[in-house]
Amino acid sequence: MNRRRNAGIGLLAAMLSGLLVYGLFQLQKLQVTREETVEVVVAKQFIEAGRRLSEADMTYKRISREGYEKEMIIDIGQAVGMETVVPLGTNEPILGWKIDRFHLLPSRAEATFQIPRDYIRSISNGIRAGDKVSIYLSGGSESSKRMFEPLVTVASVKSSSNVEIDNMKDPNLLSLAEGDKERMYASRRDANGMIEYINLNLTESQWLAIDGYCKDGLHQLVIAYSPESLQLEEEDHS
Structure with a gap:
């Protein structure tokens, strides 16, 4: 009886010893794997250019x-709220240059359109490149109305000489050359000057709707900085 008990205890001890050795082996293997690899952020699936990234x-x-x-x-957390400059493939590591917080290029479904001056009734002078604006239609026999429910991205705003409106004390181009995107964005927002030309990132259907209403001269656009834009910026920085 004692022999059977001792044999059982010996077998159990051998099994526990084997499990301990196996566990140590797996821990060592995991440690080696961690030393030889790096954990990076990748896209879960294909993501088109111009998409605002979420944690999901x-x-x-x-x-x-x-x-x-x-x-x-x-x-x-570094990529949440950023926009893709180029498309990202499934499981593709996300590189810093492929995303941008102050992305001004049109998305995959958009193009950048310069709005003719005679199409515009008024533009808020505080508007700068990168802002989100609301587009309203005014004129004709019908009541004024908001043309598009989603906000529209401003690609650039220019003076009568077709020069980008800038902050002369801290030029945007200088910030761009130095690679300081935070300062570049700040200089655009602090710039002063009368807006004569504005470029908007629009879908084809949005541009055709604007052109269809305004080309006869009976309707004009009112382009307004939207408080919803400020809310979006606060969400991006939260």
Whole structure:
């Protein structure tokens, strides 16, 4: 009886010892894997250019340390609220240059249109590149109305000499050349000057609607800075 008990205890001890050795092996293997790999942020699925990224669009993936590049994002929080400059493939590591908070290029479904001056009744002077604006239709026999429910992105605003309105004390172009995007954005918002030309990122259907109403001269646009734009900026920075 004692022999059977001792044999059982020996077998159990051997099994526990084996499990302990296996567990240590797995821990060592995990440690080696962590030392040889880096966890980076990747796109969960294909993401088109011009898309604002949310946490649900991204996940983490381990890649070999040899394949790691400094431009790769390693914290999802750094990419949330940013916009894609180029399309991202499924499981593709997200590089810093592929996303931009102050992205002014049109999205995949848009193009940048310069709005003819005779199409415009008024533009809020505080509008700067990167702002979101509301477009209203005025004139004709019908009541004035908001043309598009979604806000429209301003690509650029220019003076009568067709020069980008800028802050002369801290020029936007200088900030751009130095790669200081925060200062570049600030200089655009602090710029002073009368807006004569405005470029908007519009879908084809939006532009055709504007052109259809305004080309006969009976209707004009009122372009207004929207308080909804400020709310979106606060959400981006929260």
